[in-house]
Amino acid sequence: MKKWEYVTVPLLTHATKQILDNWGEEGYELVQVVPGPNPEQLVAYMKREKQ
Template sequence: MRHQPREGYEMPKWEYFITPLPVHTPGQILNNWGAKGWELVQIVQHEQGGSVAYMKRQIVEDAS
């Protein structure tokens, strides 16, 4: 059974972004993206070394 949203409620829409994280400055990279409205979803470390961050931010549609 699918959940039906309340009448008049619109589900939020998201855009996603994946970025590599440098070993020496991951916090700086994440803070820069956070200042632009991106939220961290997950960090994945690769077997070959290095990490990538999965980011998302809500798409705000103009109501006009």
Template sequence: MICVLPCETVYKHVTLSLMTKWEYFITPLPLHTPGQVLNMHGEEGWELVQIASAPNGTGSVAYMKREKNQ
């Protein structure tokens, strides 16, 4: 087979098609049961990325991600 596209174009296409696609989810974490919330979402395939203070200053939020189904 002969490649008629520049090799870097072919390489870029192959690399992009093999990259993992992610979806993201932000959820509040209650002060009294943060572990239960994280475990519940973990069972659904969500992975914790970061915990940060809630914008209103009344607790924390969890930033989650999981692989996107294609």
């Protein structure tokens, strides 16, 4: 059975790709993006398989 670890990441709208690419390099996969506390920010939910 696979086990997962999760992280929530604040995304700034002007640097979204760079932030997601950095987390992708760490092995995380994007699950969902939801609105953040203000219009300039989103929150990404990411997961990766536990080692």
